Amino acid sequence: MKLFPGDIELVERLQKGDVEAFDLIYEKYSGKLYAFGLKYLRSTTEAEELVQSVFLKLWENYRNLKKESSFKSYLFTIAYNDICKLFRKRNYWQKFIDDTLYEKSQASSEIEDSIDYQSVLKRVQQIVDKLPERQKTIFLKSRQENKSTKEIAEEVGLSPGTVDNYISEALKFIRSRLHKDNLPVVLFFSLFFL
Numbered sequence: 001m002k003l004f005p006g007d008i009e010l011v012e013r014l015q016k017g018d019v020e021a022f023d024l025i026y027e028k029y030s031g032k033l034y035a036f037g038l039k040y041l042r043s044t045t046e047a048e049e050l051v052q053s054v055f056l057k058l059w060e061n062y063r064n065l066k067k068e069s070s071f072k073s074y075l076f077t078i079a080y081n082d083i084c085k086l087f088r089k090r091n092y093w094q095k096f097i098d099d100t101l102y103e104k105s106q107a108s109s110e111i112e113d114s115i116d117y118q119s120v121l122k123r124v125q126q127i128v129d130k131l132p133e134r135q136k137t138i139f140l141k142s143r144q145e146n147k148s149t150k151e152i153a154e155e156v157g158l159s160p161g162t163v164d165n166y167i168s169e170a171l172k173f174i175r176s177r178l179h180k181d182n183l184p185v186v187l188f189f190s191l192f193f194l
Contacts, residue, residue, distance in 0.1 A: 004028045007071035014062045022062070026055055029072070033079050040083050050086075054078045089144065127177045131170050138163055139170040 004010070004024055013021035030051050037047035057078050065074070131139060138156060141147045142163075149167075153160045 008067045011065050011067040011071055014058075015065055015067075017062070022055075022059060025058070025071075029075055030055070033075060036076065036079055037083065041086070046086065050079055050082055053082050124174070127174050128170075130177075131173060135166045135170050135173075138166040142167050 004027070005013075005021075010021050010025050010028075014025065033051045033054055034047050037050035038044065041047050041050065054075055058075065065071070128136060128139065134156075138152055141152045141155070142149070147155075149160045149163050152158075153163045156163070158166075
């Protein structure tokens with residue numbers, strides 16, 4: 001078993017921008033955070049993303065760390081908050097889908113009978129996942145996080161016009177992929193993303 005320096009020493013070193021201290025913290029806590037995430041998320045991919053998110057936030061805020069506080073608690077609080085945020089997002093999307101489809105089912109029970117909601121959602125997500133990484137990030141900030149073009153532009157360091165172009169191109173790409181699918185998927189897309 002590898003011996004690690006104490007958390008206070010690691011935090012002090014990290015506050016000075018010591019990359020080796022960051023690596024040691026990652027080595028010390030990434031496995032524990034992964035297990036914690038996997039327990040609640042039940043997805044290896046989401047657990048891995050959780051670990052990356054925690055360490056990204058740590059790196060972004062390393063100068064503001066408090067060595068007097070429990071560092072382990074700090075990391076696990078970030079992880080816990082990210083898990084809660086993910087659960088809220090899942091619930092939001094599920095409620096949105098349920099509400100939207102319920103409203104539309106009042107107009108046409110024929111369409112309702114022909115849609116397998118989970119497979120439609122999965123198909124749309126598969127198409128979104130094929131977008132180039134930067135375009136996907138901007139598109140999801142717009143559609144999932146409901147951020148304005150100006151907010152996204154500030155976050156990613158681009159002009160608002162460029163952000164709009166990324167979103168427009170993403171929508172064209174998704175529409176072209178859905179064109180091959182059946183009508184209910186196209187209807188779902190128009191309700192879900194426009």
